[in-house]
Amino acid sequence: xxxxxxxxxxxxxxxxxxxxxxxSLLSLLVVLPLVTALQQAPVSVPAQDVGTGQRTAxxxxxxxxxxxxxxxxxxxxxxxxxxxxxxxxxxxxxxxxTGTLLPAREDLQEALNRTGFAAEQxxxxxxxxxxxxGTIAPGMSATFELQVPVSALELGADGVYQLxxxxxxxxxxxxxxxxxxxxxxxxxxxxxxxxGSSGTQLTVLWPLISTTHLTAETDADExxxxxxxxxxxxxxxxxxxxLYELVTLGADLPVTWVIDADLLASVDxxxxxxxxxxPDGLQPGTGQEAARAxxxxxxxxxxxxxxxxxxxxxxxxASLAHRGKDVPGALGRxxxxxxxxxxxxxxxxxxxxxxxxxxxxxxxxxxDIVSVATSAGAHHIISRSxxxxxxxxxxxxxxxxxxxxxxxxxxxxxxxxxxLFEADMSLPANATTARQQFLAHALTIAQQDxxxxxxxxxxxxxxxxxxxxxxxxxxxxxLTAHPQWISFTGVTEAAxxxxxxxxNRQVPGADAxxxxxxxxxLPTSAFQEMRETQRTLDDFQVILTRxxxxxxxxxxxxxxxxxxxxxGHSTEAAQYRATVQSDLTxxxxxxxxxxxxxxxxxxxxATIPISVQNNLVQGVQNLELRLTSSRxxxxxxxxxxxxxxxxxxxxxxxxxxxxxxxxxxxxxxxxYTADGKPYGKPxxxxxxxxxxxxxxxxxxxxxxxxxxxxxxxxYTKRKRAARPADEAPDGAVPAGESGTDTGDDxxxxxxxxxxxxxxx
Numbered sequence: 001x002x003x004x005x006x007x008x009x010x011x012x013x014x015x016x017x018x019x020x021x022x023x024s025l026l027s028l029l030v031v032l033p034l035v036t037a038l039q040q041a042p043v044s045v046p047a048q049d050v051g052t053g054q055r056t057a058x059x060x061x062x063x064x065x066x067x068x069x070x071x072x073x074x075x076x077x078x079x080x081x082x083x084x085x086x087x088x089x090x091x092x093x094x095x096x097x098t099g100t101l102l103p104a105r106e107d108l109q110e111a112l113n114r115t116g117f118a119a120e121q122x123x124x125x126x127x128x129x130x131x132x133x134g135t136i137a138p139g140m141s142a143t144f145e146l147q148v149p150v151s152a153l154e155l156g157a158d159g160v161y162q163l164x165x166x167x168x169x170x171x172x173x174x175x176x177x178x179x180x181x182x183x184x185x186x187x188x189x190x191x192x193x194x195x196g197s198s199g200t201q202l203t204v205l206w207p208l209i210s211t212t213h214l215t216a217e218t219d220a221d222e223x224x225x226x227x228x229x230x231x232x233x234x235x236x237x238x239x240x241x242x243l244y245e246l247v248t249l250g251a252d253l254p255v256t257w258v259i260d261a262d263l264l265a266s267v268d269x270x271x272x273x274x275x276x277x278x279p280d281g282l283q284p285g286t287g288q289e290a291a292r293a294x295x296x297x298x299x300x301x302x303x304x305x306x307x308x309x310x311x312x313x314x315x316x317x318a319s320l321a322h323r324g325k326d327v328p329g330a331l332g333r334x335x336x337x338x339x340x341x342x343x344x345x346x347x348x349x350x351x352x353x354x355x356x357x358x359x360x361x362x363x364x365x366x367x368d369i370v371s372v373a374t375s376a377g378a379h380h381i382i383s384r385s386x387x388x389x390x391x392x393x394x395x396x397x398x399x400x401x402x403x404x405x406x407x408x409x410x411x412x413x414x415x416x417x418x419x420l421f422e423a424d425m426s427l428p429a430n431a432t433t434a435r436q437q438f439l440a441h442a443l444t445i446a447q448q449d450x451x452x453x454x455x456x457x458x459x460x461x462x463x464x465x466x467x468x469x470x471x472x473x474x475x476x477x478x479l480t481a482h483p484q485w486i487s488f489t490g491v492t493e494a495a496x497x498x499x500x501x502x503x504n505r506q507v508p509g510a511d512a513x514x515x516x517x518x519x520x521x522l523p524t525s526a527f528q529e530m531r532e533t534q535r536t537l538d539d540f541q542v543i544l545t546r547x548x549x550x551x552x553x554x555x556x557x558x559x560x561x562x563x564x565x566x567x568g569h570s571t572e573a574a575q576y577r578a579t580v581q582s583d584l585t586x587x588x589x590x591x592x593x594x595x596x597x598x599x600x601x602x603x604x605x606a607t608i609p610i611s612v613q614n615n616l617v618q619g620v621q622n623l624e625l626r627l628t629s630s631r632x633x634x635x636x637x638x639x640x641x642x643x644x645x646x647x648x649x650x651x652x653x654x655x656x657x658x659x660x661x662x663x664x665x666x667x668x669x670x671x672y673t674a675d676g677k678p679y680g681k682p683x684x685x686x687x688x689x690x691x692x693x694x695x696x697x698x699x700x701x702x703x704x705x706x707x708x709x710x711x712x713x714x715y716t717k718r719k720r721a722a723r724p725a726d727e728a729p730d731g732a733v734p735a736g737e738s739g740t741d742t743g744d745d746x747x748x749x750x751x752x753x754x755x756x757x758x759x760x
Contacts, residue, residue, distance in 0.1 A: 054117050056085040057136070057167045059094065059183025060429035064163070067439060067478055068188045069150045077146040079183065079429065081167055083136040089180060092169025094144050095130025098123035098154040099161030099187060105397070105416065105444050108186055108437065111162045117182050122164045126152050133167065155189045159447065160440040163187040185433055186440040198446055199453040200486045203400070203494040204476060205382070205413075206255035208246055208298075209314055209462050210236065211565040213266045215277070216557035216580045220617045224549060226269045228276045233266060234287035237294040245466040247294060249473040251301035254480065254488035258359065259307060260314040261344035262560060267291050268348050299349050306490035309345045309353035311337035311376060314462075315562040316522060317360045318513070321368035324527035324562075329534055334376045337559045356380055357491065361564055363387055363413055363459055364517055366510045374408055380495050381408060382459055386415040387512075391504035396448040398503040400457035400494055410507075411494060413459035417441060421460055421475075425467040431474070438475040439482075446485040455489065455497035462564065520567040526577060530561050533581045540588050542673050545619040554584055590615035591623075593669055593683035594650065600688045601635075604659050608637070608687070609652045610669045614645040622674040627655045630666040635659050635689060643671065659689040 063078040077096070083089050100123050102108050114121070129148045136142050146165075155161055167181040213233045219225035236243040243263075250257065270291035275282045315334055324330040338355050345353040358373035363384025373381050381404070388410055390398045397414065404410045420437050423430045445456070460472060479486060499505075537554050541547035557580045566573035594611040601608075610627065614620050623643040629635045638656040645651040665687050671679040 054179050054182060055115060056083065056087075056171060057089060057092075057181030058082045058084055059165050059167055059181050061163075061165070061183055061185045062428035062432055064185060064187070064432060064436060067436060068190065068443075068482065070189075071150070071191050073150045075146075075148045075150060075153075075187075077148060077163075077165070078144065079165075080141045080143050081133055081136065081181065082141040083138050084181075085171065086138050087171040087173040088138060089133075089136040089167075090170050090172060091177075092133040092136065092167055092180065093127070093130050094133050094146070094165055094167050095125055095127045096146060096148050096153065097125055097164045097166060098152075099163060099189070101156065102160050102162055102186070102440075103444075105441060108160060108440050108444065109416070112184055112186070112433070112437070114184070115182070117166065117179050121162075122166070122182065123162070124154075125166065125168075128152075133169070150189075153187075155187075158190040158443075159188075160444055161187045161189055186436045188436075188439045188443045190443075198483065198485055198487055199451070200446055201455045201489040201493070201497075202442075202458060202479075202486045203455065203489055203491050204253070204255045204458045204472075205258050205308075205460065205491070206246070206250045206253065207258045207460065207462055207464070208243070208250075208263060209258070209260045209310070209565075210243065210263045210266075211463075212262070212313070212560045212563055212576065214262075214269060214553075214556070214560070216554045216583050218549075218553050219275070223272065224553070225273045225275060226553070227282060228266075228270075228274060228285065230278075231276050231285075231287075233270065234285070234290060237267060237287070238290050240466065242464075242466045242469070244294065245469045246464070247298050247301055249469055251297070253473060253476050255476070256306040256308060256491040257302055258310065258357075259345060259353065260310050260312075261341035261348075262313045262556070262563075264295075264348040265312075265344050265556070267295055271295070295348065302349060302351060306492055307345070307349075307351060307353040308357045308359075308491060309341045309355050310357075310359060311355075311559075312340040312344065312556065313337060313559040313561075313563045314565065315559070316564040316567065317358060317373050318364065318369055318517065319522040320527075320562065321366075321372040322513075322518065323521055323524045325368070325372055327524065327527040327531055329531050330527050331372065331375050333530070333534070333559060333562065334372070336555075337562075338376045338378075340556070340559070354492070357382060357411075357495075359459070361462070361517055361520075361567065362514075363415075363418075364514055365410070365507060366513045367507055368510060369513075370404065370408060370507055374406065379408055381410045382413065382457075383410045384413045384415050384418060384459060387508060388412050388506075389504055391502060393502050394500065396452065397445045397454065397456065398500045399454045399497050401455065401497045401499045402503050402505045403499060404505050404507050409495060410505075411457050411491070412503075413457040417456070417458045418460055421464065421468045421472050425465065425471040431467070431471040434471055435475040435478060439478055442479055442482070442486045453498075454500075455494045456486070457491075457494055522562070522566060522573065523570075526561065526573065529577045529581065530558050533558055533561075533577070533584060536581070536584050536588065539673060539677055539679065540584070542675070543591070543620045543622050543679065544616075545621055549618060550584075550587065554580065587616070589680065591620050591645070591671075592680050593625075593671065595683055596685040598686040598688065600690055601657065601659055602690070606657050606659065608655045608657055608667070610655065610683075611650050611652045612643050612645050612671070613650040614647060616647050618647045620645050623679060624672045624674070625653050625669060626672060627667060627669050629657075629687075630668075631661075631663070635661075635665045635667075635687065637667070640672075662689050664688050 059079065059081055061077060061079040065076040066073060069075055081094060100121060102111055129146060129152055131144050131146055133142050133144065163185045165183045166179050168177060168179055170177055213228050215227045215229055217227040235241050238244060270285060270287050274285040276285050311334060315337055320330060320334060342353060342355050345351065356378055357380045358378035359382040360369050363382055364387045365381060365383050370381055400411045400413065402410045402412055417438065420434045425431045425434065464472065537551065541551050544550060561577050561580065591614050594613050599608065608627065610625060612625065621644045624640050625643050626640040627637045629637050636658045641653045643651065643653060666684060667687050668682050668684045670682040673679050
């Protein structure tokens with residue numbers, strides 16, 4: 001008989017296996033409903049690495065039509081889904097989600113910055129208006145087009161809503177349904193179109209600014225044919241180019257033009273003959289027709305529009321304030337650049353621009369920048385709200401105009417609006433997102449305080465690309481359809497707007513200036529080099545009969561050396577400065593002394609000719625030539641001579657010399673300007689005096705001997721006069737009885753009365 005204990009030992013393993021099976025079945029009964037619930041309901045999942053989980057796919061909206069829907073509209077949503085993971089996406093479906101209201105401006109950017117999915121923020125799935133995407137291999141993309149009735153998004157009151165699309169599906173590595181990616185945009189919504197005009201106005205700056213294109217080099221012809229650094233300007237003003245797009249688009253927009261007069265001068269120079277530096281040397285330019293067409297289009301575009309003319313060359317105000325203001329002459333060049341700018345714009349475009357506005361880089365200001373800007377006559381400084389912040393006490397977007405003391409007004413551009421179009425707008429998704437953001441901010445600002453009159457400013461990047469210009473133009477055009485939100489005005493009205501009493505008017509200190517921008521500034525040595533070039537130019541022009549042929553191209557070149565466009569291009573900037581200086585030095589050296597070889601002087605008196613060569617195409621004057629000798633006693637030279645030489649000729653200046661001794665001497669000729677400054681290098685040469693002959697030397701020696709004898713005679717007479725008469729030596733002859741007449745001058749005269757002539 002088997003004992004009970006033995007039976008229990010035999011039954012133990014079977015019971016344990018049974019318990020495990022029962023536990024597993026119970027676990028499945030609990031887990032399966034949870035898995036099903038997870039698959040069917042959206043849940044918040046922590047953010048994971050790119051290419052996994054909710055970031056397996058990127059969803060990009062490239063088109064939203066209409067951009068501001070009203071009641072009864074159907075949205076058309078187009079875009080792409082890209083598999084960013086390492087495993088293929090299978091059985092996927094893209095669908096929109098209900099809208100989430102975003103009441104404040106900070107909520108708009110926060111919604112776009114989120115990458116993970118959150119059910120409480122991303123709305124309910126509207127699966128019936130989705131689209132099956134299917135399989136997407138790693139790194140590949142698929143396009144989509146959704147037709148979504150606005151009513152399906154469950155939008156409420158007018159305002160800005162988040163528009164989200166989610167991709168739900170599986171991957172080959174994870175064979176269960178999950179959210180693989182989220183795409184978001186902003187959707188301004190108003191129940192009905194139309195409405196009155198808003199009290200909020202917006203000024204948009206439309207910058208027409210370029211890099212430095214012209215050199216200081218010109219041909220010697222009467223027209224002074226200019227030379228360009230390269231052919232990039234022709235590309236920019238031709239159809240499809242950056243500057244072409246800015247003019248074409250801006251002509252139809254309610255914008256304020258901000259123009260660098262250097263750009264106008266450069267394009268105007270292209271309308272006639274010009275040359276281009278190429279790897280094969282200087283080549284003739286071929287962009288005359290394109291230049292004329294571009295200027296004609298610009299002239300039409302700016303008629304009756306507000307136009308700001310920046311100082312010629314768009315000087316870097318921050319560099320000047322932080323690195324250059326203590327270099328003599330630097331601030332003076334800024335004032336001159338302002339004067340030249342107004343004259344250039346008026347001449348080329350036939351309009352009177354405003355020169356009363358200064359625009360530091362990215363609107364960043366400090367007390368030194370404000371001081372430098374106002375020193376050139378500006379009373380309005382274009383700043384930005386991330387530099388001159390509006391103040392914590394305001395719960396709305398403040399008016400741009402803010403008095404900052406000393407009769408100066410800061411026009412503070414809205415930083416968020418101004419930076420919306422800085423991304424790569426060649427990507428349709430970026431352009432669409434920027435436009436929707438622009439409209440969303442406009443509606444949100446209008447809803448902040450509908451009864452408040454405000455004047456805002458948008459100051460975009462200084463040199464937008466063609467794609468960025470097109471994106472901005474599209475957004476501005478879209479906003480013109482909603483004057484009940486924001487209307488457009490010019491910069492003059494913005495400057496005259498009533499400032500908000502609670503807005504910050506305190507200019508930030510120097511330590512608040514961004515280090516990133518400070519590191520891009522021109523060094524102090526750059527301004528010192530400009531000063532040296534200016535001094536060379538000042539000394540050169542005083543001798544020219546037509547100084548404008550030199551002062552205009554080189555003066556403009558020096559102003560271009562201060563350009564904001566050199567930021568981030570320090571090597572090219574240094575090369576440009578060096579080239580301007582070397583070109584000017586080469587011109588000054590065309591007026592020079594012709595080197596003389598060793599000469600021989602014959603006779604006590606001789607004439608030494610010095611030749612001055614002028615290889616310029618214009619005459620030189622107000623020069624003085626001086627000749628000096630290293631042996632001032634042995635060889636005397638005449639007085640300085642005035643020099644005037646026609647262009648392309650040489651002139652000989654003669655100096656009279658008097659030699660007093662044979663031998664070798666060194667002579668130095670030097671040109672001087674009217675104010676006594678040396679001009680050019682001195683010219684040194686040798687002179688051998690060999691023309692004082694033996695006969696002349698004998699005459700000179702005889703004369704010296706007579707002087708010695710006369711001295712001996714006088715000494716003897718004095719000695720005799722000092723003795724008593726009875727001590728006179730035997731044979732002494734009383735004075736006056738020697739048969740030789742002693743003259744009154746103490747010299748002896750031969751008995752026949754003939755004097756010795758010691759002159760040549």
